[in-house]
Amino acid sequence: MYAEILPNVPSLKHSFHYSVPPALAGSVRAGHLVVVPFGKQRVQGVVLAVGAAPPAGVAEFKAVEALLDAEPVLSAEQLGLAHWLARETRADLIECVNLMLPPGLAQRADAQYQLLREPVVTVRSGALQLRVLALLRERGALRGRQLQRALPRVAWRPVLERLVRSGHASKTALLDAPTVQVRHAKTARLTVRSRGQSLAAAQLQLGRPNAAAALLAHLIDLWPGQPEPPAAPAASGRTPP
The missing domain is CATH 3.40.1440.60 (PriA, 3(prime) DNA-binding domain)
Structure with missing residues (x-):
């Protein structure tokens, strides 16, 4: 396949x-x-x-x-x-x-760099390599996005790639976890079966005709045929493994 x-x-x-x-x-x-x-x-x-x-x-x-x-x-x-x-x-x-794609579901790849052993520092190492080494030494393993924030507008990637090729640093591919979260929505449902029932129940609470009873009657008039919720299925008697 x-x-x-x-x-x-x-x-x-x-x-x-x-x-x-x-x-x-x-x-x-x-x-x-x-x-x-x-x-x-x-x-x-x-x-x-x-x-x-x-x-x-x-x-x-x-x-x-x-x-x-x-x-x-x-x-x-x-x-x-x-x-x-x-x-x-x-x-x-x-x-x-x-x-x-739903917001938060798309994932981007990144790479994590870690210093494995200290390279020999010479006068040819350059200031940028020294900055990269000091950053990894101080903060440990860092992702590409973290390095980008710490070294903005600096070509740090070629320096690290050379360190990876020479065995002084490691590079691990990573896939960020999705940021999507569960969202809950509130819903409302009429529970009375007839206009007469709803008016009687609302008026019983206050003892007189009221706005709540009038609103409930109006809602029933708009949607009088709302079905009853289905009955719960009978228990099977099985237990989880």
């Missing part, structure tokens, strides 16, 4: 094909959010399509690593709209897809 996936990488122009491991076969559908390898990092991706046959001309595939949500977060109509937006506005497809 194979999936066409759009990794959540800025300015990405096209999608890529990944193999779906047996553990996820039958679960991955178009619109799902997944974790996939992309280069040397792990990123979030949106599944655009799924098929049983591999695309022609491709011999090796990287595999989907994980499914982030059991249900697709984008419908076929939303995916179609994202393609239309990208085509009509000449925008990157990933930017159009991100417009459809």
Whole structure:
């Protein structure tokens, strides 16, 4: 099984094909959010399509690593709209897809750098390398975003990449956790079955006709046929494992 996936990488122009491991076969559908390898990092991706046959001309595939949500977060109509937006506005497809994702659900990749051993400092090391080393020495492992805030408008990345290649620092790809949170909505429902019942109950509380009774009667007139809630199912007698 194979999936066409759009990794959540800025300015990405096209999608890529990944193999779906047996553990996820039958679960991955178009619109799902997944974790996939992309280069040397792990990123979030949106599944655009799924098929049983591999695309022609491709011999090796990287595999989907994980499914982030059991249900697709984008419908076929939303995916179609994202393609239309990208085509009509000449925008990157990933930017159009991100417009459809619920706020807080999109994830971005980052890298964490950690000093493993002190390099030999010479007169050729440079002031920037000394600043980067001092920062990692003082604060420990840091993400790329943290380094960017600590060293704004400074080309710190080539310095760290040289330290990684020489074995003096490590680089670990990370995927931020989604920031979406549970939201609760309050709802109201009429519980009386007839206009006469509602008026009698409201007037009984105050002993005379009142605004609450009039409002309740008006609501019943607007929606007189509201169904009763379904009865709770009978207990099965099973217990959780």
